[in-house]
Ligand SMILES: Nc1ncnc2c1ncn2[C@@H]1O[C@H](COP(=O)(O)OP(=O)(O)O)[C@@H](O)[C@H]1O
């Protein structure tokens with residue numbers, strides 16, 4: 001636990017070199033250096049702490065994963081256009097931006113300075129400090145006031161052998177609308193690898209943001225990420241997480257509704273096999289009045305895979321007339337698979353509209369399987385159809401139209417491999 | 420009738436559910452081209468027999484054999500039975516939200532025929548079946564049995580039968596929950612599907628369906644065994660007199676004992 005920072009292959013010097021190479025302004029350099037110092041001074045989390053009791057990262061060899069070359073690549077594309085470092089055209093005004101953060105610096109420096117790591121802080125825990133130190137090839141989405149972006153924006157991060165630290169910042173100004181799809185992928189391999197990412201979403205009044213993450217890291221990757229959105233008055237967020245890859249994933253998805261009438265729809269779909277472990281921590285944080293949130297997370301678990309979902313609904317004192325729902329459904333496809341859905345309700349307002357929650361974990365329905373089999377459909381195919389059917393309602397609600405066939409194929413391939 | 424012309428042959432079948440024997444010593448043969456009806460009061464074991472024939476894992480065969488076209492299928496998995504031509508139209512079809520009828524039917528047809536069925540051919544079959552059963556095309560896009568009315572569920576069972584064209588169809592109260600028009604449509608559908616190679620076992624407890632489909636044989640099931648068999652006139656007699664005249668004969672002895680005990684007291 002007390003690996004000294006010096007034993008690691010990064011030093012303050014490497015951080016300074018990275019920032020210089022990226023031509024970053026002084027404030028960004030000093031943020032990286034501060035984050036590095038935080039990283040160097042922090043210990044890894046106590047495995048007995050509540051948040052880490054069900055997610056064991058003792059096998060993660062941080063030193064080894066950081067020693068590997070940082071060979072990840074990213075692309076930014078808009079609609080079905082060929083990827084580039086930033087997007088233009090599509091009748092979008094000049095003030096609109098989607099592309100690599102370093103490309104945005106000349107024009108959007110003030111914006112970046114205000115928002116980068118303002119929602120996901122470098123001090124949250126040791127690896128968020130690491131992410132804030134080493135993040136690269138990040139993406140900025142800036143949607144000016146009143147602009148509705150019809151085509152989805154695509155941020156693809158491809159890892160190779162080395163560690164990868166993606167960052168996505170979305171700022172949607174008043175009454176704007178945008179869909180952003182983040183895909184992560186890397187080849188499976190023998191040696192452990194590491195991914196630590198952050199997604200920050202700032203939705204100004206009445207903005208509509210749809211975000212989808214498709215996580216397909218290789219089966220050797222320890223993946224940690226935090227996705228946090230601050231939702232201003234009347235804004236609406238739909239955030240979907242599709243978890244297919246990685247050896248272990250620990251992801252936080254949080255919607256902070258601090259504007260009157262803001263709403264959030266949080267969706268999760270994961271399929272685990274082998275020894276995969278998923279840990280999702282969600283937060284529906286109702287601060288302002290008349291805020292509404294709805295969460296649906298579904299997991300299907302094969303082999304020895306496992307999932308923990310800890311879903312907190314926090315309705316704060318001022319959040320009168322708010323409404324929160326959450327549902328977690330877990331399909332256990334083997335006797336060894338485990339699911340631990342843990343709802344946490346903290347209700348401090350006394351005049352809420354509604355708060356409901358439900359969680360379940362169990363095997364496939366025997367009668368449904370018999371029905372399919374009695375029509376000649378073999379057992380494995382019947383189970384596959386039922387797993388796909390199980391995911392259908394959550395898939396239908398995700399902002400996935402643009403990549404739907406590809407997503408369904410990836411899901412089907414993964415389910416098929418399990419049988 | 421020679422045994423090899425039998426589509427279905429059941430020999431001294433005993434079935435238990437959760438340790439309780441429900442079917443005890445049932446034998447029955449359905450020759451090719453014939454329709455047999457099984458009638459009997461509620462709880463007599465009709466659905467247990469039907470589910471057992473389809474291979475439902477909940478029903479344990481503790482003794483006896485089931486042959487389909489001469490082959491012993493007693494221990495086969497449900498999908499293997501279906502591939503050999505067994506079909507069960509269920510009394511309470513299961514809803515499967517998330518699986519569309521069209522995807523389900525394609526998967527089933529592919530499985531029972533053991534070949535990739537070209538889209539055109541499949542569509543044609545589906546269209547014919549929908550027309551036969553007077554069902555709307557939109558039906559195919561709905562999720563399997565999800566939100567179906569009682570009557571729609573029963574039609575959907577016959578629709579599947581018409582697409583899969585089984586050698587042996589066991590129809591468990593396919594007539595219940597149907598209004599008179601739907602009953603006629605379904606009955607006409609079944610008649611149209613009935614080929615000289617095929618056997619049909621109609622489970623019902625009304626005479627209603629038998630006004631449209633004339634059974635070659637009628638069997639009365641009571642307390643897990645066949646207590647009487649006859650021609651279609653037996654169904655007529657049951658319609659007029661109910662089951663009591665048969666069941667009291669069976670229960671007669673034990674009731675007599677109970678009465679004599681009562682008079683002793
Ligand atoms: N799945 C089951 N679990 C427990 N008991 C059952 C089950 N299926 C049938 N039974 C029992 O078996 C008996 C016969 O039921 P069933 O076969 O459904 O009769 P029928 O179809 O003739 O009305 C009844 O006593 C019923 O309670």
Ligand SMILES: [Mg+2]
Nearest residue numbers: 465466467510
């Ligand atoms: Mg019954």
